[in-house]
Amino acid sequence: MAKEKKLVEQITSMDVDFAQWYTDVVKKAELIDYTSVKGCMVIKPAGYAIWENIQKELDRRFKETGVENVYLPMFIPESLLKKESELVEGFAPEVAWVTQGGLEPLQERLCVRPTSETLFSDFYKNDVHSYRDLPKVYNQWCSVVRWEKTTRPFLRSREFLWQEGHTVHATAEEAQERTEQMLNVYADFCEETLAIPVVRGRKTDKEKFAGAVATYTIESLMHDGQALQSGTSHNFGDKFAQAYDIQFTDKDNTLKYAYQTSWGMTTRMIGAIIMVHGDDSGLVLPPNIAPVQVMVIPIQQKKEGVLDKAAEIRNTLAAAGLRARMDDSDKSPGWKFADQEMRGIPIRVEIGPKDMEQNQAVIVRRDTREKITVSLDEIAQKAAEILQTEQKDMFERAKAHRDSHTYTAATKEEFADITANKPGFVKAMWCGDRACEDAIKESYGVTSRCIPFAQEHIADTCVFCGKKADKMVYWGKAY
């Protein structure tokens, strides 16, 4: 038992130090490694396989709504970036600049894309001429660079992977519809695939994307009560079209500016999975996203027939479409259990000589540790059912945690008490003034997460200034 204990003991308890627990899990579950490049990480096979599943599932959902994938250059000439002044202001402090190509200094420096609104606008300018060319609903999967000072694996790194959708439309209404449609794709993906409940809403002007008319967001709550912005969708109106001269001839034969949107989701969602579902034994992956869903672990594997039976079970599960593996290494069963738990594999199947005598195996759920004895005759069906239940339970548990950590403040005193003592979301009324929003951040250390679509009437007045207020806002500390 000494060895197994040791494996888990390498993880700091989340109640003792959540940040250290997080760092321990990403390392011990072999999701990432640090590199010689400051602020950049290696995403190792166990981490990248999660990203591949996120890509596969999101891409499928995108394409169902008519999205087409493209690839644009990673470099943006400085003059092109500068055309949209708000965007430059937002990103200038955090872009990386290429100043030399080969042995020659460049005549104009190029930034490594922090996001690609400018390049897509430059491209659409040449690609869009008539209403017949619209809409264009494009997306790209790539990496982007933002020169962050402090970094954390998955949550904030100088280079990260994402998808960025960029669309162009003939009317403001259509752009607004697409903005909301993609936010809902993100929300459904988070809830159905990642088992992470989200609040859907709109960002305040202070928190919106540089250059956007409106930014929509989904916000999730981590186990420690801090919020994570999980996906954003922006409506640019015709602001970029005016800056980059994207005009088209409409049906009425007049020249009009086009309307644009953009929307993105990143590898930080791997961080969200860890921080929403993980526990003191390591990672807990929702079955729908887990690269390996079932680990078959032979008990007394040197006894005749055990390894064969374990392999047979693995094959039966795989044939039924489950992502199944077998651990036939020469480690002890206890070590293998701890390893499977650390890696967050949703269920394990234990099979030994005694089980074989009774034509059964024991399935153990990663999330609850519940043990379920099942007949080998129906193991694939039972495993699939248990995975489904686990997925559902994980979502419900995360939702219950989120709900029990969402508070309501009608007065300044309540707001002060909650933000000081109760980690989580605080719902409170806001007058709409930027000054109040700034003061709330200054005084209580929380930011507005969103103005949720599902509004509630908590009070008649702003929680800070006492003036008339009709907007209910989610506030919280955020990653």
Added chain:
Amino acid sequence: MAKEKKLVEQITSMDVDFAQWYTDVVKKAELIDYTSVKGCMVIKPAGYAIWENIQKELDRRFKETGVENVYLPMFIPESLLKKESELVEGFAPEVAWVTQGGLEPLQERLCVRPTSETLFSDFYKNDVHSYRDLPKVYNQWCSVVRWEKTTRPFLRSREFLWQEGHTVHATAEEAQERTEQMLNVYADFCEETLAIPVVRGRKTDKEKFAGAVATYTIESLMHDGQALQSGTSHNFGDKFAQAYDIQFTDKDNTLKYAYQTSWGMTTRMIGAIIMVHGDDSGLVLPPNIAPVQVMVIPIQQKKEGVLDKAAEIRNTLAAAGLRARMDDSDKSPGWKFADQEMRGIPIRVEIGPKDMEQNQAVIVRRDTREKITVSLDEIAQKAAEILQTEQKDMFERAKAHRDSHTYTAATKEEFADITANKPGFVKAMWCGDRACEDAIKESYGVTSRCIPFAQEHIADTCVFCGKKADKMVYWGKAY
């Protein structure tokens, strides 16, 4: 008919100007667009969908051999790059340098990866300690940057997409096996999926990758008789391990250097597809890689029932697993035919009122224009068969072209005549001296493409110097 003609007339005939034909096709088939970033291109939906299919199919073949995907940073610190001096010499003239991050100049400049041997070595140094950690068989899908002076869409651009596999092994034998295994994966992929026949062989020392002990290559022949290096696989021996200190404790408890390989295939394969299979009407895509395999085109679509029937056929084909679309735009059938041909869609299904009366449709092959009348009762089965035949025929046709453009030179005079007058591969004996290889390039404008695995004895002496020679080499002009 004026309009249809116009569409095709926009393409220069390949016999008149092959380079212009190529440029016309990539533009008119909407595969790429040029950008404000010199030497970089936008890969548009029709081009990117081909790349997605290449990725899907190659990735599947990789994973069958045990490859795992990872992601490493795009930046390489200059000091890290410099550890392997041969590699630096090879790439120094063509890397892009980041010298500023945010508002501050960097203390050490970073190059944008031209390839990632150095980063993988730095990573493996920390990740590999014992023979139990070996082998590591990793791959990444990403973009790389090489500051080329002259660029052409897909064939040579400053940024391009590729995969780069990097493996590390306990023995030299295992590394050599993996090097050859991946070359064969590439070769099978080219022949089976892209319908492009390849010559498998080894590069001469002059042409091998900087820092490699041996480079293996597959070489294909374009329609104009120029060669294209289509995929390479490198054995590094323990050279990188020595430079980057990758050591492991072997079974015998001694410390040993590890052995490495790398292998890559790029978006230039889209250029190969164009130049091997295309014709004066545009692109011709092999069915196995075509994003759209069948275009259903209604004839007299305003007549009652025609559009419904066309949609029904499209649905029947899609239900049978074929990638089918319908063109119900308000263009003329002739325009639609020309458009489908331009885009290289392998077959079209023509369905009009007269066909409907007879419960039939006409299938037209893109490659041969052959028209095949089929009963609607078995259209999915027939379409699938025709696609299979087309795939096979395209490979055979490309092979026949390659074979008829592969020449044998036993003497210097023959070599001079062929290289001057007959575009294609020339097989000739070589003594193995670098001086002869340099002189051949200088005198005849051809480079050694590879020393093929399938050797033939053409003569006893080197085609250039007349000394004893036992190596038969493929020579040619190359992209």
